[in-house]
Amino acid sequence: MDELGDRAADLVERHPRQARLRRVGTSRAGSPMLLLSVGCGSRQVLVVAGPHANEPVGGATVLRLAERALEDPRLTEGADATWNLLLCADPDGLRRNEGWLTGPYTLGRYARNFYRPGFLEQPEWLPDGPDRATLPETRTLLRLQAELRPFLQCSLHGVDVGGGFAELTHDLPGLADRMALAAARLGIPRELGSYDTLYWPCLGPALYRIPLPRQGDFTAAITEAAVDSTWCHPRRYGTVTAVVEAPMWGVAAVGDGSPPDDRDAQLRTVSDALRRDTRRLHRLLARLRPHVPPGPDAARLLAPVDDYLLVSPRLADAWDPGTDDGTGRALPPMTTAHLVALRLAGRRLALRTAGLLHQLVTRTGPDPAAVLPELDAAVDEWCADYHDGCGARWIPVARQVEYQSRVVLAAFELAARRGREPSPTGSPGRGPGAAVPLSME
DSSP states (O other): OHHHHHHHHHHHOOTTEEEEEEEEOOOOTOOOOEEEEOOOOEEEEEEEEOOTTTTTTHHHHHHHHHHHHOOOGGHHHHHGGGEEEESSSSSHHTTTTTTHHHHHOHHHHHHHOOOOOOGGGTBBBOOOOOOGOOOOHHHHHHHHHHHHHHHHEEEEEEEEOOEEEEESSSOOTHHHHHHEHHHHHHHHOOOOTTTTTTTTTTEEETTTEEEOOOOHHHHHHHHHOOOOOTTTTGGGOEEEEEEEEEEEOGGGGOOSSSEEESSSHHHHHHHHHHHHHHHHHHHHHHHGGGGSSSHHHHHHHHHHHHHHHHHHHHHHHOOOOOOOOSOOOOOOEEEEEEHHHHHHHHHHHHHHHHHHHHHHHHHSSSSOOOHHHHHOOOOOHHHHHIIIOOOOOOOOHHHHHHHHHHHHHHHHHHHHHHTTTTTTSSBBOOOOOOOOOOOOO
């Protein structure tokens, strides 16, 4: 977290006429929320890094985007644009992941140092609506959106294990092709059946439409983002939001669009594995919880544990073709990529929970419940399944950053062009974007 601020400050010192850095908010723990702005155009772009604490690639990506905007006047003067780059939306959460950020980058090290707050403490969500947002990080995002009224907002996310994909509030024709080109050049697998977007409209390969928020229960909100968010909130300003996901460990099979062999049998296998893992974790938590000392640190680790153990049985039922999960909603048509993504998602829930429980033990000293050997065994087993069973391979940070940057730049070009397209009457459109003369590839 400190490195992000230092590097942004150094960039401003080297380019004082073109770049500015200001504090736009303060986290719950008192960390500054810093906005790096490049350019002086009237059309605003807002790029949000680090909305999920365990997805750090966005911090490096915004610094790369700042460098690109300083190098290439087509991105600023040529488009009458200002790039506003929020270095991190959850600085407190990012600090809690610093145990694995310096490497070595192994799945085991990541899992045992993983942190992501509970659903109600994630800054992009508005479960009670924007007027009742309580987190200072969320209120900072809302203030920035109201101040800037950006024509494009990009939220930068990282997939721990899987492939790259993106989600849009409005279609940007051509973006799927640009993503495919960037992924092919950089060796990034594309996720053609993301668990996050299982029920969302598909706009193209690895590209999905974010649905409008709707009422739902708590578990639906966690599993389907069926809740108001800072992604959808700036629609009132005419903003196009792009959520750009870049993988840390790539799995080639998430790009397999072929028909699956025995879909139902594979779904039952995934669902049964998630139920079995959840029961195992429930038993470990029941042994551990009486020994957890009270206090805010333990509460921060227990909140996401409780979230994951709440939603896991519901997801297992939703994915099982022989079980009614109570929603009355059938599974969509599925490719091999969808089944691989569900396998990865089920394993992700279990591994995250085990990693958080591992920290509950190791951060409180002795192991009074004698759960650490079993937790270590579970983490090793599930990491091995990712590595050996799914073929997960680390993607170097530079390639993660370059892929994410290229997708953002493609979205910028297309959103700017969208704002200048002729209306049906033949007059220029009134959108806030400007035409960008050349591809940003």
